[in-house]
Amino acid sequence: MQFDGPRTLLAVHAHPGDESTTTGGMLARYARQGARTVVVTCTNGEFDDALSGATPGEVGHHPKAVAAHRRAELHAACDALGISDLELLGYHDSGHVGEVPQGGLCTIPVETAAGRLAALVEHYQPQVVVTHYSSHRDHMHVIRMAKLAVYRTGIPAKLYLTAKDGSTTIDISEVVDVKRQALRCHASQQVHGAFGLEEHYFRALDTTDAPLPENDLFAGITTSGPDLPRW
Template identity: 40%
Template sequence: MSDRPLTLLAVHAHPDDEVTSTGGVLAKYAAQGVTTIVVTCTDGRCGDGPNGVKPGDPGHDPEAVVATRRRELEASCAALKVSHLETLGYHDSGMMGWDTNDAPGSFWATPVDVAAQRLAALIEKYQPDVVLTYDENGGYGHPDHIQVHRVTMAAVELAKPAKVYMSAMPRSMMVKVGERMREMGIGLDGPAAEDAPPMGWEDEDITTRIDVSDVIDQKFDALSAHASQGDGAFFLSLGRETFSLVMGVESFVKVGDSADGNETDLFN
């Protein structure tokens, strides 16, 4: 029997994505002695600049945003006790339909097989027991998240890790978030709006739920590290107690093998 520690590798699109869907499991398993690796595929250059300035607006310096988000990513991974951080360095593709989708060097414009070979090399290097990725829609349709799914699935065909899971936000969770927003008087639009099409997975399709309430403070601190971005502001505004109620369970769908929906450990 090998005495090599169990190993978990999570593939993400941008700096800060490592927290929202997998920050809890990264911290939880790191505390148990599991080797944890975060692979961040893009540099986040289409994120917010100082004072929330958006790409293309005066004052948005993509290279400065990249540098800031790299520092924040490192701080976040430190809070989660991540063992190794790997970055592929592709350019952030921006939201679907932006000109940046097709810009040279963007992740969306990169052939899947090219990026998959790079990711497969990391899988072969670290030999993870579990790989985490997104679902086919990338959770909410962002091109870089969709590309993460495509690239990861192509890479695992090449490197064949033991188990693969997709992050899966249950619809009941989305409902809970919407309720909290209404209670707080926060305006609802986009995916949070009452008349928007349902997002997330049907609860009965979730195969795996991991209770991360014991490391929720680390998850909160890791999200706080990404201070330059407004994406996590709502969750942080909940305060630690409500944040724990909303974000204290991370859910996944196991790829390939069937599961009965009662799995509570990624390494079972």
């Protein structure tokens, strides 16, 4: 399937840090190859841990201060991964459990939030959209947003969800150090430990008829525009 412009991948995530923990290797690999990589982060991460380790509701946890620090960590991680463009939707983190705060992502109608995401899809014209799957309520909301934005615009040829063992396997062995560096940028979350040399994805939408299983998110896609400079 032929597309104009450079290879472009748009990754939609709920919270700061998700881009590194769930898709960091894949993003670094395609950025290094010269593809345009766009990260959309939907919430500010107010309910993440504070730099001191204080959790929501504890003394020393100030949601606005946490959000500001998490945004700074996000920018640093995206720089480490070589991300071309970072877009912040600025919704309030809904938290894992309990009452969702006013303005929390889960309180925003899917059609409204997906409309903002669709505008970014129209702007960047990605051939591939990736989002992450988990039972967290913000993550589930983001999946609904991504699916609706993709179907509404009809622009992306493929939509992927992160998976433990999916239809698509991405070798990240050459960018392991880059992913590790991005994870270290999120110091307030104390993200550490070993991770695999592959990331797995489930192909939820495809208009290319590329055969499965595959090892390239852009399988079946050709572009006429040049990629970005490799790094």
